[in-house]
Amino acid sequence: MQLPPELDFLEPFFVEPRIALRQADWLLSEFDDNFWEYSFGFVKPKGIDWNVLLDDGSRLTARKNRELLDGFKYFLSGSTYSLDQSGSGTGSAATRASEFNHALHIMDFLLLNAKNFQLAKHGLAGLGRDALKIILSEVCSSTFAAEAVYGWSKRLSLFCLNLTLQTDASQITHALKELPQLSNITPDQAENNTLEIPLEMIPRVRAALYLNGMYGHSEKGYYANSVKISKIIYRDTLKGRHELKPTTEILNIKEHEYFSRELFPIPVKTGNAETICDSDFYGYRRVLYSLGNLHEVGLLAPSVDDLAAVKRFMVETGKPGRFRTIPSRVVFSAVRNAIEFHIKHGKTLINGLCKIALHCKLNGIQTSELEDRSVCRIIGEDLREFGIKHLGLSRRAVGSGYGYRVKKSVSEYYLDLRANKGLLELIRVYIGSTQVVVGALMARRVGELQDLHASNCLDVSEQWLVFRNRKSTQNLFGIRQVEVRPIEPIAVQMIKNLVRMQKILKRLGYIDELMEIFSSPSINGVLTLARANAHNYNQNLNFFCDYFETETNEDGNRYYIRQHQLRRFFAMLFFYSSSFGGLETLQWMLGHTDVQHVWHYITEAMDGATLAGAKAQYVAEALHSGDIESYESLAALVTARYGTENFTLADTNELEDYLADLMEEGAITIEPEFFEDGDGQRFKVIAKVIGVDA
Structure with a gap:
């Protein structure tokens, strides 16, 4: 259909999906090629080799698997596709690259578990709602794709054990004598060991990796080369075989001892870092749902009802953590x-x-x-x-x-x-x-x-x-x-x-x-x-x-x-100046003579989350130190929560988190209240309980 010039903007809506999905702007190869080059503004294009092995021993590029191959290709191109941009997407390059990687992760998960999904026999149409929910649950089981999608620690453990068994025992013994650092395991390495390998076997595993050329070298010593290993473990994946994996500390061979800090750190952020956040979960779910594009191009795919079910499916995700307070x-x-x-x-x-x-x-x-x-x-x-x-x-x-x-x-x-x-x-x-x-x-x-x-x-x-x-x-x-x-x-x-x-x-x-x-x-x-x-x-x-x-x-x-923790310090200075003086110094530093001007500067200089954290920390520390009279209504609310009026028994961080949650819910507000007295303009930090009979 030929549209008049003034309606050119509608043209993308009249492009056949089968044609539109073959024209992604990041695809540098022909759609039907068995090797794709792609780029999202990379310095050097990356590649996807579709010639991978399936669970029945055939290649994905074989004639019998043409429907599955095309399904994968259209799924990948559809992951970044939007009608209003003819496939160029509405998001930034980073957003679209993230959607693209989500799709690759899902396909790699299917390939790694092809036998369980009977991928070669039933193709993508064999993925019912239970299978789709399993896929989504597993790829979102951790914030680290290396573990959630690729099972890096478990597969690396099996690889290391098999390699050690296959390597000549006398050569391993000789290597351990010639390179005594192979046997050095630091306390940090032992405590943070993520491999399913007994510690006493680690020296022999290291020797086997070393003898088989699986180590890289840096000024700090030798490290297991995850790319070399991935090319073996994940040889029949699309992305996993090329992707860097997290450093496996227990396999590192330190030529010299480097000290990054003396003691273990107190965590700087609350929340479980292992749990995927909401935005990433929704990203994976949205991409998985885009399998429905295959219906538009006449390919077999999961049923519409099953896709609709997975679109409503939820898994437990982690709340974005707050940066932990420093007293x-x-x-x-x-x-x-x-x-x-x-x-x-x-x-x-x-x-x-x-x-x-x-x-x-x-x-x-x-x-x-x-x-x-x-x-x-x-x-x-x-x-x-x-x-x-x-x-x-x-x-x-x-x-x-x-x-x-x-x-x-x-x-x-x-x-x-x-x-x-x-x-x-x-x-x-x-x-x-x-x-x-x-x-x-x-x-x-x-x-x-x-x-x-x-x-x-x-x-x-x-x-x-x-x-x-x-x-x-x-x-x-x-x-x-x-x-x-x-x-x-x-x-x-x-x-x-x-x-x-x-x-x-x-x-x-x-x-x-x-x-x-x-x-x-x-x-x-x-x-x-x-x-x-x-x-x-x-x-x-x-x-x-x-x-x-x-x-x-x-x-x-x-x-x-x-x-991140220091950012709230300036606001804390302001709050504490109300109790022990010193506001004159802040006014002098900022060139302001008016207390409210100082507060306006602070609110302009800080984002809402940081300022809210400073407010919650200040009041939590005040309650913990026994200053209940200044916050009677709030103290009654906290007493009902903890069952005690002795707030010195409560953990300050836990108390601060509770106050921060109440502020997010709109149940309380914490603000400075300004007033005039004989000494001029002053203020007091006031906590108001909203809609609660304290």
């Missing part, structure tokens, strides 16, 4: 320690590192070649008295050859860290201190802080922080909006110290250009700066928390601070 006292202590560390040692530490850099540059040597006695001589008397004896606690020993590092136990390493023996580690502690202060006082998203650049993060007056708002790309073609916020002078001092370090290192040729402000030196002795990505940013915070020994819980786990 206010821990944050206050951390900020105090960070500021004191800067005042006492910040400038001296940066000076010491720059002296090392200059000495090596003038003498034409690498920092990794510098002996400890030279380090102590170069850094100066102040740092020697501070305790520094090494350039780094983890660096290669001079003259020992590639790969050797000073061997220390966990306890020795962190005792030496707190004894101030390693300069590079102390620089990381200092950068972590700056992150704590800036993070707590600016209440910004972690990505915005990671992006702060040494060349332009401060304005010319050095009173404003310049950053790119990570939530401001809408209607800006993906370009982030540049914003400025007032910044406290002590934070400016710390930032300027890090800028000074980078400028000196650039002038000496250690870096080509200025980098993100929180870029960090490697602790291995080679002076270079690593970019401020999420891993390095959090590692600096780990160094800070272990150095200052932030609090631990009853299980001996430590509070390792994260920026």
Whole structure:
């Protein structure tokens, strides 16, 4: 049908589905090809080989399986198809790629379980409502597709055991003698073992993997190459054979001991991370329901009634977790320690590192070649008295050859860290201190802080922080909006110290250009700066928390601070200022003389979830400390929940979660109430119970 020009927008609705579904914009090959190339804006296209083995021993590309092959192809193209865009989809490239991957996961699950579904015999039409519900339940059984779809841990365990049995026993014994590190199993590895293999067998399994070329190598040691293994385990899948799988820690062979933190962390997020979230479940269900497209192209498919049943089917999903609260006292202590560390040692530490850099540059040597006695001589008397004896606690020993590092136990390493023996580690502690202060006082998203650049993060007056708002790309073609916020002078001092370090290192040729402000030196002795990505940013915070020994819980786990948790600190400062004073400082920092103006700044700078978390935390801590008179109605409600008026017996985190739930339900509100008295404008935090006779 030929439409007039003014009705061109209706043309997609008149395209035959069989034709439209063959023309996905991500498909770079012909629809009938047995090998597809596809791309969602990738640097290099990816591939799908349809020539896989089915449960009856035939190939999917065989003539007898043409109906099933076409069903798979149309299902995949239909997963991203929408009528109003002629197959180009209405969502972003990332959304459509996610739908595409959901479809591949479902097809891989069918192929891996083809015998149970009798796929070769009955095809997709043999999938009744029970089978469809099983598929949806299984692929949504975990947030990790490697486990839910591919059963990675179980299949890897079987692969390792079979490979060990098939490998010559004498060769394994010889490998264990030649490479004693194969037998080294750390406590962390033992505790986090996800394989169904007895620990005493792990050394022989490692040896078998090593002898069969199944290991990759990095600076940290050897790791089981999941892609190589996947090509064997999942050879008859479409996506699984190419997809990286999670690192299996128990199989890692560590040449040297690296310490990421001293103690186990207190979880930073509530909720079960293993449980799939609502959005992912609905995504899988929507894609599975799109099997109905096969009816539109005249192919056999599950019945309409069965598809309708699965569209109504639900599984238990996990609520998105809240970031776990760090007690206010821990944050206050951390900020105090960070500021004191800067005042006492910040400038001296940066000076010491720059002296090392200059000495090596003038003498034409690498920092990794510098002996400890030279380090102590170069850094100066102040740092020697501070305790520094090494350039780094983890660096290669001079003259020992590639790969050797000073061997220390966990306890020795962190005792030496707190004894101030390693300069590079102390620089990381200092950068972590700056992150704590800036993070707590600016209440910004972690990505915005990671992006702060040494060349332009401060304005010319050095009173404003310049950053790119990570939530401001809408209607800006993906370009982030540049914003400025007032910044406290002590934070400016710390930032300027890090800028000074980078400028000196650039002038000496250690870096080509200025980098993100929180870029960090490697602790291995080679002076270079690593970019401020999420891993390095959090590692600096780990160094800070272990150095200052932030609090631990009853299980001996430590509070390792994260920026998500620091974001609410500024609001907490505001709330606490109502009880112990200090609001003048906040007003001065923000340039506001009016208390309500300060509150308006906070509400504008924070998203609703973070601000709600700060409110719930403040009131929960107040109730836990016994301040019931200020919140009588709310206290009565909480008493009914816990059966006691002694809130010191309640867990603060649990109490906070309860208050947060009540706020989400609209049962309570927590807001500052402003009033005038003889001392001027003041406020009190008020909790109102709505529609409940307290």
